[in-house]
Amino acid sequence: MSGTELTLGKAINAGLRRAMENDPKVLVMGEDVGRLGGVFRVTDGLYKDFGADRVIDTPLAESGIIGTAIGLALRGYRPVCEIQFDGFFFPAADQTFTQLAKLRARSEGRLSLPVVIRIPYGGGIGAVEHHSESPEAYFTHTAGLRVVTVATPEDAYWMIQQAIACPDPVVFLEPKRRYWDKAPVRTDGSVDTATPMGEARIVRPGTDVTLVAYGPMVKVALHAAEADTERSIEVIDLRSLSPVDYDTVYESVRRTGRLVVTHEAPVTSGLGAEIAARVTEACFYHLEAPVIRVGGFDTPYPPSRLEEYYLPDLDRVLDGVDRTFAY
């Protein structure tokens, strides 16, 4: 196995590079992605190697960035847009929700929109409002967008390439507090042989309760599972948030009879609510307890000194597990 050690951020960089090498139609665009290499340096070095026409420093204009990308995609390009932080996406919401997500349906499939929107998201780096949020539910609520997130450098490397190859628009959510996490990345093979980005993965088998997590919370979930000496916790890394690979989730829940879903985003109307509803419908007779959600509070993202209380941690996750056993 050609396992280079890469950080998650560097793995996305390597994946972008490979996609750009393989397909001249792949373009990178965004604020300061070129000369500066992006705020998290995820596009570092691409400008030097691929030039200003393929790594485009745009003006400060999120709506313009996504809208221009749509136009490029309509004429055969595969733009990868970087939004600097989760909270800066919103000026581009109109183009994303009203055009990008809907053009394929509106044109009865005649138009293809292979646009990727990369967004560093989530908290945990001592940042503040606009720089720590988890907006995934806004995207998953919108039909026509695919939404994926990564938890490991290897997934980061492959899934960014799969997102670029995908004919649908993909919102690619990058857990910013994991950018510096390092792990071996297998780089041989191709996008077709890597695990498809739409599949969930059981990252820790268990028998007593299923714990679904994604992005930055996968690591927390794994720690929680390790820490629990009494119960055998099965951890699923969801990977694709829309569409969700429910087969994997249902199969697990039917074995364990219990489900806890965790995410950083506020619980109310979060992705956990959707998963809970579906599982209740599909696995009703297998459930020993209601589905429990563990997430952020229904408040704006708090100042940095309070974020440790806001973000669900190992204790909150295990408290959720406890609750499923209280029934």
Next chain:
Amino acid sequence: MADTAKPKATGKTGSRRRAARNNADSHFNGEKPEVLLDYYRQMLLIRRFEERAAQAYTQARIGGYCHLNLGEEATIVGLMEALQERDYLFTNYREHGYAIAKGTHPREVMAELYGRSTGVSKGWGGSMHLFDARTRLLGGYGIVGGQLPLAVGAALAITYRGSDEVVMCQMGDGTTNIGAFHESLNIASLWNLPVIFVVINNFTGMGTPVERSSAEPELYKRGSAYRIEGVRVDGRDVLAVRDTATTLVERARSEHRPFLLEAFSYRMKGHSVVDPAKYRTKEEAEEALANDPIAMFEERLTEAGILTDEIKKEIAESVKAEVADAADFAENSPHPEVSTLFDYTYATPVANESRRMPADPVFAE
């Protein structure tokens, strides 16, 4: 074709030339020495305050992000001198100096940066989100362009109430490229609203120069499509800023219409404390230092005989003490109570309050 040349920075040579022509009085055209020294002191206070903030940030006493006003001191003091106390101010996230110059105590600003409950936003806003209803600072805003439509609304409220305040809305050069800028200028002009849009041109957004991001890099002209009169002023010159801004503010007040003021200056450091500004060439960094508005003003004041060594030392010491006091105050103030997490999301209690969410051992009562 648009003239894309950067305004010529006269720097030290220029001021020396001017100084040589003028004796103390005519050089400052009858300005009161104590007023000039007050401007100098305010500028120095902002400078030292920001340096202290940078230090505290590096020592992890300040969380989040921290954008400094280093290099913009003359602009800030000049602009705030042009406003009346009753006038409103909206800014972007680079606003520590504005808050201080508008009248918030440096202690409350520093405490806010430290995220303490004695801060001007109770520790909830942080560096980018200072608010002070007392001084009519209606907010720093972290989203680029976020403050513009709000400033327009505040100006509309002034018009409805029939009062005579003016709104000043500050932003960076990069902000002129986002949709909210254009929507806001159009509305302000269409409805004859008393807003002064102030563009602080430091020639670069985060790392991208104005010429590579604005199709009209002469930023004061960017209001022309909306028939908004634009003026450019040397942001390194506190008196020029004050005089130009005063004219526009008073015209907005009496004529009920918006103006666009561009003030150029040089960013002394990176975009924020964490930015080493590697994208800048050595020449650009040196250029910034050569355009230090405080050094320039100091030189003029000294040559005019207004700033003596003794006064300079006195001011330096009092500013140093004030900043140290602000930092001590911040350091010794409490963090917000964890329970305040839920206090301000809604005006009234809501059903299914979030603190009673499942999996809530942290706040269980």
